[in-house]
Every structure is written in C-alpha cells, then in structure tokens.
Amino acid sequence: MRVLKKELRFDEGEISLIPESLDDLWHLKYILEPKDIVYAFTKRRIEGATDKLRPEKADKKTVRIGIQVEKVEFHRFSNRLRVHGIIVDGIDLGAYHTLNIEEGMNISIVKKWKSDQLERIKEAEIAARRPKVIIVTIEEGEACIGVVRQFGVEETSCIRQSLGKGEGNRRNEFFGELASQLKWAAEKVEAVILAGPGFTKEDFLEFLRTREAELAKKIVLEDTASIGISGFQEVLRRGAVDRIMQESRIGREANLIEELMKEISIGGKAVYGMAEVRNAQSLGAIETLLITDELLRTEREKNSIDDFLKDVEHAQGKIVIFSTEFEPGKKLEYLGGIAALLRFKVAV
Numbered sequence: 143m144r145v146l147k148k149e150l151r152f153d154e155g156e157i158s159l160i161p162e163s164l165d166d167l168w169h170l171k172y173i174l175e176p177k178d179i180v181y182a183f184t185k186r187r188i189e190g191a192t193d194k195l196r197p198e199k200a201d202k203k204t205v206r207i208g209i210q211v212e213k214v215e216f217h218r219f220s221n222r223l224r225v226h227g228i229i230v231d232g233i234d235l236g237a238y239h240t241l242n243i244e245e246g247m248n249i250s251i252v253k254k255w256k257s258d259q260l261e262r263i264k265e266a267e268i269a270a271r272r273p274k275v276i277i278v279t280i281e282e283g284e285a286c287i288g289v290v291r292q293f294g295v296e297e298t299s300c301i302r303q304s305l306g307k308g309e310g311n312r313r314n315e316f317f318g319e320l321a322s323q324l325k326w327a328a329e330k331v332e333a334v335i336l337a338g339p340g341f342t343k344e345d346f347l348e349f350l351r352t353r354e355a356e357l358a359k360k361i362v363l364e365d366t367a368s369i370g371i372s373g374f375q376e377v378l379r380r381g382a383v384d385r386i387m388q389e390s391r392i393g394r395e396a397n398l399i400e401e402l403m404k405e406i407s408i409g410g411k412a413v414y415g416m417a418e419v420r421n422a423q424s425l426g427a428i429e430t431l432l433i434t435d436e437l438l439r440t441e442r443e444k445n446s447i448d449d450f451l452k453d454v455e456h457a458q459g460k461i462v463i464f465s466t467e468f469e470p471g472k473k474l475e476y477l478g479g480i481a482a483l484l485r486f487k488v489a490v
Contacts, residue, residue: 162270164218172438179209279338286369292465323349333360375469414480418490430480434466434479436475
C-alpha cells in the first residue's frame with residue numbers, strides 16, 4: 143500500500159492512498175466502516191438533453207465523488223473491493239452508488255481513525271517492501287502451490303498423478319508439469335519454499351537445476367510431515383517464511399494459535415469466549431488478546447468493542463487481529479472469535 147497524504151487531527155481526518163495488491167484490498171475491508179466517507183474517480187451516468195420523440199441515451203463519464211459508506215464487500219477472486227453508499231459530494235447528491243476499488247486506484251478516506259486501523263495501514267506499507275514468497279509442498283505424485291499473502295496462504299493449484307514403481311517417465315512428466323506451473327507462479331516472487339516429507343523435494347530441486355536453473359536459485363528447502371494446507375501450516379510454524387520475510391503476520395498467527403491451544407489443553411494461562419476474556423481483562427490478566435477480523439468488524443457495528451480494546455492497551459496488553467481467510471483465524475472462530483493468553487491463570 144502506498145500512502146500519498148495523511149492529514150489527521152486527534153486521529154480524525156483524511157488519508158489518501160493507493161492499494162497495490164489484493165492484500166491491500168483485504169486490509170481496506172477492515173478499515174472502512176459505516177458512515178466513513180470515501181472519495182474516488184468513478185463512472186457515473188450523466189443525463190443528456192432529451193426531446194419529446196426520442197430521449198437521448200445518457201452517457202457515462204468519469205467523475206470524482208464522495209460516498210458515505212453503508213456496506214463493504216471483498217471480492218477476492220475478481221481482485222476488487224465494492225463499497226456501497228450514498229453520494230455526499232460531487233454529482234447526484236443523495237443517490238446510491240457503488241465504488242469498485244481495484245489495485246492502483248487512488249482513493250481518499252475521511253473518518254475517525256482507530257489505532258488498529260492506522261496500524262493496518264502502517265503494516266501494509268511495510269509489507270509492500272518485503273520479499274514475495276511462494277510455498278510448494280510435494281510428495282510422490284502430489285504437489286500444491288500456495289502464495290503467501292497477508293491474510294493467509296492462498297492455494298493456487300494442486301497437481302496429482304498416479305505413479306507406479308519404475309515409472310521414471312511418468313515421474314518426469316509430473317515434475318515437468320509442476321515446474322511449468324511453478325515457473326509461471328514464481329515470476330514475480332523472490333523466494334520459493336519447497337517443503338514435504340521424504341526426498342521427493344530434493345529430487346524435484348535437482349530436476350529444476352537441469353531444466354529451470356534460474357527458478358532453482360529461488361528455492362529454499364524445508365522438511366514437513368504433510369503437504370497441502372497442513373504442510374503450509376507446518377512451514378509457517380517452523381518460521382521458514384519469517385526467515386525470508388523477516389516478520390510474517392500469518393506466521394505469527396500460526397505460532398500464537400498453537401500456543402493458545404496448548405495452554406487450553408492443560409488448563410493453563412488462556413481463556414476464550416467474550417465473557418471469559420472480559421473477565422480476564424477486569425483482573426488485568428491479559429498479556430495478548432487474539433481477535434478475528436470478522437468479530438472485530440461486527441462488534442464495531444454494535445459499538446461494543448473499542449472501549450474494551452483501549453482498556454487492554456492501557457493495561458499494556460498486546461492485540462493481534464487474526465485473518466479469517468486462513469487456518470489460524472478459522473480455529474479462533476471456533477472458539478468464539480476471541481481469546482487471550484494471560485499473565486497469570488484465572489478462575490473460569
């Protein structure tokens with residue numbers, strides 16, 4: 143994300159920015175709230191003059207308008223964010239309009255900013271300067287490719303092929319198909335983590351060194367017990383992405399959820415569910431608050447969460463917002479969308 147202008151007074155005001163990736167559009171989904179004002183250039187139908195016999199067709203022209211947000215939809219597979227609302231500045235005041243925000247689009251947001259929203263923008267700016275990473279998990283006859291995004295690892299393709307003993311040609315066909323897909327996927331990334339059980343990954347790397355030498359230079363090997371989504375999770379937990387990206391949001395989330403589940407399993411320093419978490423905070427026990435992006439959004443719509451978050455921060459607690467697009471966030475959803483790692487054990 144690229145910030146062009148920031149004019150704030152006591153955390154209220156305008157920030158102009160350009161989303162540069164799908165990750166940035168995802169961040170904006172959780173930054174924008176009802177009653178915020180969003181300015182952007184858009185196509186709007188301009189009514190032309192008419193005569194009594196045949197009305198002229200209205201033309202669409204590019205205009206800059208400001209809309210008051212009512213609803214926000216993240217369309218992950220069409221790479222856009224749809225923002226619905228009423229026009230409050232520009233033409234056709236009072237009419238409804240939908241802004242289709244895409245990568246590279248210049249927008250301005252006017253609102254009362256919350257600390258976690260400003261932190262999201264800062265995080266997105268930093269993330270834009272980090273290396274782009276792909277994870278490939280592989281075993282005999284099966285491989286999956288995933289792109290590491292800020293909201294999770296997005297699985298982009300899987301290849302499966304039945305291999306029999308001594309079928310070297312079929313194995314080479316499998317390696318060749320994977321190499322072809324990986325070459326396309328890795329065009330704009332700086333590192334590829336190749337992971338899986340056994341020695342198939344080493345054999346595939348040797349295959350790449352003879353067929354795709356430049357691609358092979360991007361490969362980093364990692365051992366995992368499984369492939370697919372579970373393999374992606376193992377890679378994150380082992381810190382391979384962190385070592386490449388310095389600090390990975392989803393790697394941190396995977397480690398935190400693992401620590402949380404461990405503490406819960408032994409009846410240790412952890413609580414989950416809104417009532418239990420609020421009780422822990424009343425005792426000053428919260429060290430790290432874990433909350434999903436979806437729960438944060440819905441609670442904000444009810445105006446029932448921000449004072450609580452401020453209390454956590456004032457008590458020197460950390461707040462980590464989990465993406466529900468990926469496995470750690472989904473696990474947290476099963477626990478009610480909110481949990482906490484504690485400084486000391488509390489009675490539940």
